[in-house]
Amino acid sequence: MALEFKGVSKSFNLDTGQELTAVRDINFKVEKGEFVSVVGPSGCGKSTILSMTAGLYQPTTGEVRVSGELVTKPNPHVGFMLQKDLLLPWRTIIKNVEFGLESRGVPRAQRRERAMAELERCHLAGFENHYPYQLSGGMRQRAALARTLAIDPDIILLDEPFSALDAQTKLLIQNSFAETIMEAGITTLLITHDLSEAVIMSDRVLVLSERPGTVMCEMPIDLPDRAHPLKRRQLPEVHQHAAEIFTLLRLDQRAA
Known part of the structure; x- marks a missing residue:
């Protein structure tokens, strides 16, 4: 259950x-x-x-x-996604996806590998070095999903x-x-x-x-x-x- x-x-x-x-x-x-x-x-x-x-x-x-x-x-x-994507505007997309892992003390190389895997799963490979303002609303929501998936929630x-x-x-x-x-x-x-x-x-x-x-x-x-x-x-x-x-x-x- x-x-x-x-x-x-x-x-x-x-x-x-x-x-x-x-x-x-x-x-x-x-x-x-x-x-x-x-x-x-x-x-x-x-x-x-x-x-x-x-x-x-x-x-x-x-x-x-x-x-x-x-x-x-x-x-x-438990991963939580709200109406707004709440991406941090001063961080690149991959840095945003890494954020939860970084907060948990996951080593840099490991969190980068995990973040890239989730960006690929969410069809955002190639946009990892963009900033949130450079993405469409739909892409930002996919980035927020990648950030949520990166922490491996149940x-x-x-x-x-x-x-x-x-x-x-x-x-x-x-x-x-x-x-x-x-x-x-x-x-x-x-x-x-x-x-x-x-x-x-x-x-x-x-x-x-x-x-x-x-x-x-x-x-x-x-x-x-x-x-x-x-x-x-x-x-x-x-x-x-x-x-x-x-x-x-x-x-x-x-x-x-």
Whole structure:
């Protein structure tokens, strides 16, 4: 088991003295190598789930386990990618990819070899000595993925990493990410507001309710070619799944 949430709730104390419950009684499991998306309305606790997986927050109640180990602090086996690539502008691309390894004290020759391997995997060989400003948005996101893969994570957390890209670039990068992550065999948890994206990228979609977020539905995505979202996008089942998720979210919104 790569990831398990067991009876997890998370509350925050506000400056007003009130308590805000972000998620309540979250239960789900993610198998090794599985790609799972989390969708739900704004404010339902999707990012809180990622932060607890990474060990940035601790649950108020319940347990979060990564590879069977209880998460009690930031976890070096979890890679985190946000909406922005957060590349350091004063470092070359290869130096950016090396950054996590450098922070862990990996010798220079070893981290350079590892960084070059990940740049090649992410189709960025030849751009290692460029600076971030010299790359397109899609290339910068691929560089951010290479940096994440370089630390050899057990799990990658993706917090809407494609949302800032234009439509054409988004499709291409989704395909590139899917191929790369599946080739690496890495367990992945994606947050997105794009229901079609959730369907074409995933083995399974978790649908969260309005805040406090609970798992309303776990929808298996039994479609071929997970490594090729562009092919999946052409299947009529994609629209059917997306419509089912949309209906669930609308019914929950009306009930709230």
